[in-house]
Amino acid sequence: MTAVDDRPERPLRVALLGCGTVGAEVAKLLTHSADDLEQRIGRRVELAGIAVRRLNRERPGIDPALLTTDALELVQRPDIDLVVEVIGGIEPARTLILTALERGAAVVTANKALLAEDGATLFAAAEAAGTDLYFEAAVAGAIPIIRPLRESLVGDEITSVMGIVNGTTNFILDRMHTEGVGFSETLTLAQELGYAEADPTADVEGFDAAAKAAILASLAFHSRVRAEDVHREGITEVTRADVATAEAMDSVIKLLAICTLTDDPEPRVSIRVHPAMIPSSHPLASVGGAYNAVFVESRSAGRLMFYGPGAGGSPTASAVMGDLVTVARNRVRGAAGPGESSYAQRQVAPIGDVVTRYHVSLSVADVTGVLASVAHAFAEHGVSLQIVRQEGVGPNATGPTGDAGSARLVIVTHDARDADLSATVETLRSLPEVHEVISVMRVEGDRA
Template identity: 70%
Template structure:
């Protein structure tokens, strides 16, 4: 039996995602009501620019006073899609205090201070859902929080930023340089006017923090995530990757240590074998590869950004939260019972692909090999090519076996000091093997 009194929803933000949420709530109102068991009503929309025309939204719903909107007391669910840390954090905690559950897409806030939000939701008996914060329309948060709640997850590795994947895919398939590929991404609307958050890995790092916290039942903050951007990736790196049967992706990698005593979270470019499922993820798509003890290997794939895909995730959360409201129940809260420490990047065990410009003379390879041996790093393969332009220089490419990242970093620093090493042209980690 359907309840006749509607559940009231306040929308904070009405940009690309917010306007799509409002549109779907209106056009799919009957379906949403049937799925929830009660109608949902858009009761107010908080915006910064009230004079902007917003098609399909009644002018009387528009307000610039977001605080007053979330304090109304008759609001059942607040949908927050304004982004950033403040005022979003204060508005969300205020919503909890006044009896509203919250659906958010705010990855930055959740990564930086998710514990505060969880605590506030728990104190006031409200829900906090945020499927849209990671990987857009891809169902990922709920499977990790619920479907795999009885399993032990050991690794989460994925492509969680569509802009960077588009750029790297274009560099790989067309031979374009970084700047050229970025220009194309900007022209197509995949990259912002200021792409720093994407190309320097900040966006992916926030998502990695969220994924690691859920997967390993421990608190992982944005500051715990090691981060490298992909602006230094070159066409030469892709050429080297192809020689190894690999491609290059900007990866978010969250791992549990082999002894189970700690976790790591990192974001950086990496070479991965063409045989790995993530290697075939093209254009601006996202994909996340999960390794669990009982379930084995799972992959989640789909559009990771954009108004409609993100709104789809928001609406899915809205349906779940509204159902909980009707049943006077709550969904899962924070699960951080393991309280595992987050290890530094230096403790991560990985492989390196290192390209060196060296003097083209006898004994150089022996000197380089000695440096690796002194730092306890075993060499897997070596390729040496003389420069066609002469000049007495050669290119030396070394691929290592797995070793602690600190040892590999120390090796690179020592190589830079050799007189016979003219320069370190490229350093790339190798993953997915």
């Protein structure tokens, strides 16, 4: 604690925007932990107002005198030093945050969607006012990942960030593995248990993970990356057959957010969210249920992993409170923390240029020569094969004869460009011997 702590100065005043699961928890901690927070910050903090949509909801433990429906008036109050935004969404959150920053208030937000859409505007406003914008809670709930990327690893060169950053989809995929049930059935269960929203689009289509990926890539590569830059595929098309195939390969299917740099002389940012197979031995494979984990590789540090609860009122409130103490300490000391670092200005590579491995499952005619045709399709697009496995299907499937039964071919490629793989799949679809391209899935994690 610094010398300034003992001086009788007025408390720092906090405005809380939003009082849902996270907001109510933040309000509770601000009240119950006030003495500890004062010791840790060197100044008392007090909750000065809470903006809500409706005044007449039941809110146990919250002083009704603090509530207001006029959020804009609250952030404009000259006595407010710190603003916590846990409303989510683009508007009115953006206007409220910008108004607060322009007044010089420090802002703590959990708003991944807004940061991934318009972070640059917010950072510029914070910088112009010499104040703080902190957002640890925006990615991976309680897991400290923003601060490690922004500060701990800032003297290193990060080469890749790969994470399970959406608990809903991880819960669903996990269940599909353990229970052997399909996607829609599992989604319904997840909704019943409260792990998925009534409208699950943001989670299952990968929008939530894409916003988080954009934030992680921006920090890791000192560049501006937006949600719209992220190649995004959700989990709605993951089938029971995919899950079974993954298990046969001693792998599991996870929805991954992957941020890497390309091998070009001027490296570009490759950023994508999609389901992928990873080996069961990979540290991310055992991240179950609604947990999140982020795997970071850098030149000097090597491989790091951060693991913990990815969502929920309490865990998210923990991250918000850590930021709140930090920005309050900064305010007591009279200096803001680190701002945006986007000097590297790396370009984003199109998905076609991404290089990874692929698992392709085909239903083919069980005739002599089919393997040669299929192998030729891969070869003509420059995709080389690592594993080819033929699995019998149907009564004549395993017979070596030229009958018209169908068999299944399972193929794993070596590293290939996404564009080349897509072209290969087009060619495969045109082959008369190929009845169906059953699934195409990327294979991530350790290279074989």
